[in-house]
Amino acid sequence: MITQYRDALIESALAIRGRAYAPYSKFPVGAALLGTSGTIYCGVNVENTSSGLTVCAERNAIANAIIAGERTFAGLAIALEGGGTPCGACRQVLAEFCPDDLPILLVNANDPSQVEVTSLAALLPKPFRLSRE
Numbered sequence: 825m826i827t828q829y830r831d832a833l834i835e836s837a838l839a840i841r842g843r844a845y846a847p848y849s850k851f852p853v854g855a856a857l858l859g860t861s862g863t864i865y866c867g868v869n870v871e872n873t874s875s876g877l878t879v880c881a882e883r884n885a886i887a888n889a890i891i892a893g894e895r896t897f898a899g900l901a902i903a904l905e906g907g908g909t910p911c912g913a914c915r916q917v918l919a920e921f922c923p924d925d926l927p928i929l930l931v932n933a934n935d936p937s938q939v940e941v942t943s944l945a946a947l948l949p950k951p952f953r954l955s956r957e
């Protein structure tokens with residue numbers, strides 16, 4: 825499924841990055857999450873003067889999808905300066921909803937031809953799960 829949507833995911837992550845609210849870090853991040861329905865849900869980082877309240881782009885994309893009623897996912901693209909990987913908190917939140925083999929496209933916003941492909945399992949091999957589940 826990701827192959828068909830690869831370009832759309834990359835373009836969505838790059839475009840939505842322009843809406844990031846990042847006046848403190850000046851480090852905008854765009855995320856585009858592909859639902860298994862084929863809909864793409866976007867997120868940006870939303871910072872706060874109380875810095876611990878900042879919410880990353882990936883978690884806002886997940887929230888957008890959940891609000892829309894979609895709960896199964898087939899891919900994620902994130903666009904940020906220099907490329908880079910989702911933070912640990914976002915990896916755990918992604919693991920709540922996404923398959924281990926979720927493809928993740930890491931797009932260098934400075935040069936969008938640079939796309940590194942990885943997976944949730946590669947970034948978070950052993951997500952926390954409640955042991956009684």
Ligand code: THU
Binds near residue numbers: 846
């Ligand atoms: N950020 C994200 O949006 N996603 C990540 O995976 C890592 C970091 C944001 C948070 C903060 O607004 C800025 O990048 C710098 O840390």
